[in-house]
Amino acid sequence: MIRQLLSLIPELSIITWSPFVGALLIMFTARHRPRAVRWIAAVTTGLSAVLSIRVYAAYDYDTAGFQFYEKLPLVPPLGISYELGADGISLLMLLLTSIIIVAGVFASWTVKVRSQEFYALLLALVTGVYGVFVSLDLFVLFLFYELAVLPMYLLIGIWGSTGEVRPRGVFAWAFRETGVGTKEYAAMKLTLYLLFGSAFILVGILALYVNAGASSFSFLDFEASAFPRALQRWVFLAFYVGFGILAGIWPLHTWSPDGHASAPTAVSMLHAGVLMKLGAYGVVRVGMGLLPEGAADLAWLVGTVACVNIVYGALSSMAQTDLKYVIAYSSVSHMGLVMLGAATLTEPGLNGSVFQMFAHGVMTGLFFALVGLVYEKTHSREIGKMSGFGKTMPGIATAFTVGGLSSLGLPATAGFVAELLTFLGAWRSAHRWWLFAAVAGTFLTAVYVLRVAKQIFWGPPAREFHHLEDARGPEWVALVVLVFVLVLFGMVPGLAIAPVGTATVPLLARIVSP
């Protein structure tokens, strides 16, 4: 009886819309009450988190496929419906989003300026992210995608930090004319790049809709229809470019370091931790899932660009002196690993890719939370000026080191599993040389991560910073949760591999034998 009642609960909808309800509550009930704002945010995202753990545990591995299915026709004559469902990949991404947003809410506990609007926008954005991961209707997916992208403009523009971001290229020209500050520059660049990508996505979706003749936007209907190979090729390219921009593919990645460096802590965490995965998820789910032949034909391109990402991102990261830029460029490098794993079109590679999305999301969320804490205490992000914080803030130093070790792929951390699987996939793929780029990337990662960790935390203490304190109160929540997850999934990778495998195997089967 209770079990039946429980099965009636639309879990995915609640997960998706709970933060949005929180945003509305904050806008309408919590004016000038910052404490209420934070608690509403914590409770609504907490509800999503609890439910996403529940669906993760309740997923039935034997039947696999899309579960927790919900459908509600929205615009019947056009075939648009609110259709949700989650398979192994989506579940892991839901879990990631929940972890990061809960950590993010606690990490930005100290936002004072216009905190009501800040949390409202942040929560609306999270609804968009959840929505993309669970939508089975491409049209609704697109709407959620836009919802996830647009609040970013105001979040960075208003609460961002005016750092060392230097306008360059065509944007510099446009901005000279309008005379805006650097955080507005970063916000605008990020928003326009992502909207530029969404233009490609929209064209791709329309092309599929027109050619499928199915008069529905449902993922399942598209999956069932066979598109001609030529069409598949260019539509896959459109999806690759469109979603790939969000995943930071070279040479369209330049929005990401500037954006992440200028964004406030929680937004950096969410953006680097989750939104970039949205892009990779889109390429895998929509691109490879719907266009198997197109994906098979263009895998060489995806993989080669990914190799450039890995090496270029790591080299750029080594050259940075601003701590936030180091982390931002390392995201570019790691997203390369994600895309490389997917491009191998092998089972370990694709599993590694999805696992890397998760591992990197948690890891980079941790990094940005730590950078935010350090900046708050020292008001500096210059690596050269900071030294010996290990003495004054041992907790932060430990967390940073764990994150760094995961980043360079030390065994017993989540990063190791992800990288190992990706390497395996690259070795088994048609382009064995990809492995060298991947391994070189890991080596370079070790160089820059250890350099930063040594300089900031484990060197001799600098005199001007002797009064610093370790993390306090709610700030601990973010650090402990993220470190715990990193180690847990490193020790027990099966927790993630098992559900992901149920989704990747059928996906690959369609690509390899169409």
Added chain:
Amino acid sequence: MMAFTLELGLAVLLLLVFGASLGARGRDRRWIAWLATVGILVLGIVSAFLKPTPPALFGMFVQDGLAIFAKRLFLAATFIGLLGGISSDAVACGRRAGEYHLLILSSLLGMLVLASARDLILLFVAFELMSIPLYVLAGFLKRQDEAVEAALKFFLVGSVSSAVMAYGLSFVYGAARTTDLGGVAQAFVPGQPLVLLGLLAVFAGFAFKIAAFPFHMWVPDIYEAASTPFVAWLSVAPKAAGFVALFRVYFEGMGDRAATWVPIAAGLAAITIVAGNLMALPQQNTKRLLAYSGIAHIGYMLVGFAAASASGTAMVLFYLVAYVFGNMGAFLVVEAVARSEGSEATAALRGLAQRSPLLALAMLLFLLSLGGIPFVAGFWAKLYVFWAAAAAGLYWLVLLGALLTVVALFYYLLVAKRMYIEPPAAGAGPLRLPGTLALALILCALAVVGLGLYPKPVVMAALRVAAPLF
């Protein structure tokens, strides 16, 4: 008689306003504005009950679904435009209130007839009836040099375009030996040069009226110089009328042969989108910015026209509806801000979100709608137009259009940045908004959000009226 209900009603209203302006005394003649506004509201309500009737005047005048749809749109736009203008003391309600409203109403009469014209002569006459009052209105602020210059420019370029159009129509008549549009369509055989040449010249004339790219020069100057409530109306209503006439001339009775216009329309759409959006980038005056962005919007509507299909036509109609409310709303916000700040520069919007949050939110909604962001009307408008073009196989045009929306969002977001991110000037308090202007803004905002959340009724209506054309 049923076919002419609206036209006759409007003529009566014209006479009323004329008589009223003869009898008016004193400096404050706001009641004339009220008379015209209420009259338009009544006509609008009447139009809601209109049913299609058989052609009248030997088939010259049709009151079909398309005509009724368009007339409702014109009346709605005029109502909002007049409502927004009532509170402006200088122009619309001073000593010359009678002239101002007479001119607007007679131009509207031209539009109403144009929407129903199915004969080349009636079409041309209606076009001139619509245009000539606009020339006068553009120079209505006759003591300002810019207004006179803009009006003269408008008049000269407009007359040349009318001449080109008349010249083209003469070719069409020469080849088809009839002025009936159905007959012209019969005479149109692809490859037959005379009709093609004539229709091309007519197309150029239309392109001027709707302000497509190489024929757009008059737009920014007029928008900047003329009074804002009038510009709000000018930016939407005559263009909507131009599109309806385009559909009549090029699609009605053409059937499959309409596809001849696809390359021309697609090319014009492409350069209009690119040019309009790029020229809008450096603008510092909000009205000029909206003028150039308006040119780009015409390009997007031409994308739907280029699809040369019933769905394409319907989607342009929907686009027009979304554009009317979004664009008029944006202009009216500019008017509201200009009235208290005395400036129409984008800088005047600084910190609006902290001064008048609701006004800033309304402006944001209009800008997002114009930019084509989900959950407001403009998104569906762009999406449907692209959809129609994709169904016609014009993928390159869709991609181009979609990419240029990013450029458009750049300048719309710059305005949003001024309102939301920049702090207000020291000591600036909330804006004072006259009741009528606020009501006009609320109507626009409701329409933009309503259509954004539930576009279906308008889309279905547009599809229904567009279907008989093909």
